[in-house]
Amino acid sequence: MEATLNRQKAAPGSRKEAVSAISEISGSGQTQRKEDGHMPLYRYQGHTETGKLKRGRMSAATPREVSMRLRDKGIIVTHLEEAPESIWTKEITFERKVKDADFVMFLRQFAALLKAGVSVVDATALLAEQTESEPLKKALYGIDKELQAGNPFSAAASAYKKVFPPLSVHIIRAGELSGQLDESFERLAAYYEKQYDTKQKIRSALAYPAVVIAASIIVIIFMLAFVIPRFQAMFAGLGIQMPLITRLVFGASRAIAHGWWGLIFLAAAAAVALYFLKKAPGARYLFDKAVLKLPVFGILLKKAAIARFTRTLGSLLSGSVPILESVQMAEQVVGNAVIREVLAETRDSVAAGESLAEPMKKSGIIPPLVTQMIAVGETTGSLDEMLAKVADFYEADVGHATERVKALLEPLLIAALSVIVGVIILAVIVPMFSLYNQLD
Known part of the structure; x- marks a missing residue:
């Protein structure tokens, strides 16, 4: 029956509405397709x-x-x-994830097509031709073949985990069972749009200090490697006693000039060690716990993680996904091992027929506002709505916090850079004063 519904053709008027809907969302009716190595x-x-x-x-x-x-x-x-593919004609490609903006656009367009009366098969084929995202194009062509064979969209999409995460597959499947597939796609679009906005806010907060620190390191290395050695050679020929600050700066200059390869090796080794430590469950837990305790960024990242899991949990529950599966999905996307452990304990509590809010309250990690709202939602039977309100609050708070972080870090980073550069300059000026006094 589901395959029959999928194959139901849209009326001519509906197709016009579909094209109009896509034009409103994407800004253009059609886009020319690129040559794709995944195609025949x-x-x-x-x-x-x-x-x-x-x-x-x-x-x-x-x-x-x-x-x-x-x-x-x-x-x-x-x-x-x-033409048969061979090792000489086949392109070597690496599987890539779909960009968040492209995926949100696809979800919006798909929901608009379904609301306009276009069948799932026609909507999939149309968007496969229109999208410029190669991984999404490949997935949609594969899904289109499965739909024509009579399989549901959710089952076909589950084979493309890089494009359709398990969370999206669960919500799509719930929409198919309830007969509200268009609403499921709209819900997914709103969810990923919120996630994308929050992620961009976090990146903007981290980007500024990262750029300033990187620029500061480049300036300091340039001065130590190219400027200081000139003064070092000059002072060595004069035979004057160097003050401590000058000896320290000259020592750092020699270390960079002669041991730069060792510094690169240490930096690469530290990056590799950090990568593998984050992969180990125990080390990842300690790392994430330390991150949450950072003075400024810890609070920001904690709020972002709370917004992420409450938004995920609320979206899944509003999509009629069972609560145990919803909590499990929230565990996978929360992005912090400490909060993931709290959600795992919460899932065990729910499986035992107990409260959802109680394990979160006992953990001491989840703020009281969140646990109280969840408890009210459980009591009134409006848990999905309460979770959505919590997510809205913390997403807005993340936006305000990022602005405060950038405003706070800007003078601090500039002051730190000024102090470091000032010390290097002072290390050069102090011996000059000593030399001037000796000449007098």
Whole structure:
């Protein structure tokens, strides 16, 4: 029955509404497709209007697309066949994730098409042709084949985990079972849009200090490696006694000038060690626990994690996903091992028929506001609404906090850079004063 619903064709008027809906969302009705190494490769032969023979290969979804694209180039196809792929013709590609903005756009467009009366099969095929995201295009073409074979969208999408995370598959499946697939896609679009906005706010807060620190390191290394050695050679020939600050700066300059390879090795080793430590469960827990205790960024990252898991949990529950599966999905996306452990304890509590809020309250990690709102939601039967309100509050708070962090860090970083550069300059000036006094 589900396959029959998927194959239901849209009325002519509905198709016009669908195109209009896509135009409103994306800003253009159609986009030309790129050649995609994941598509079939075709070998063609034809001639131009002047009779010149043309041969070549082209990747496309269908032979008809090859003919149309060549016709646009002024080539009339006389022979067309699918070319077997070999090691010489197959492109070497790396699987990539879909950009958040592209995925949100797809969800919005898909929901608009379904609301306009376009069938799931037609909507999938249309968006597969329109999208410019190669990983999304590949996934949609694969899903389209599964839909034509009578399989539901959620089952087909579950094979493309890089494009459709388990959370999205669960909500889509719930929409299929309830007959509200368009609302499920709208809910997903709103969810990923919120996640994308929060992520961008965190990145903007971290980007400024990262850029300033990187620029400061470059300036300091340049001064120590290229400027200080000139003064060092000059002072060495004068035979004067160097003050402590000058000896320290000159020592750092020699270490950078002669041992730069060792510093690069230590930095690379530290990066590799940190990467593998984050992969180990125990070390990741200690790392995330230390991150939450950072003076400024710890509070910001904690608020972002709370916004993420409450938004996820609320979206899943509003999509009629069972609560145990919802909590498990929230564990996977929270992004912090400490809060993930709290959610695991919460899942065990719910499985035992107990409260959702009580384990969070006992943990001491989740703020009282969150636990109280969840407790009220459990009592009144409006848990999804309460979680959405908590998520709205913390997402807005993250936005305000990022502005405060940037305003606080800007003078601190500038002051720190000024102190370091001032020490280097002072190390050069002090011996000059000593030399001037000796000349007097």
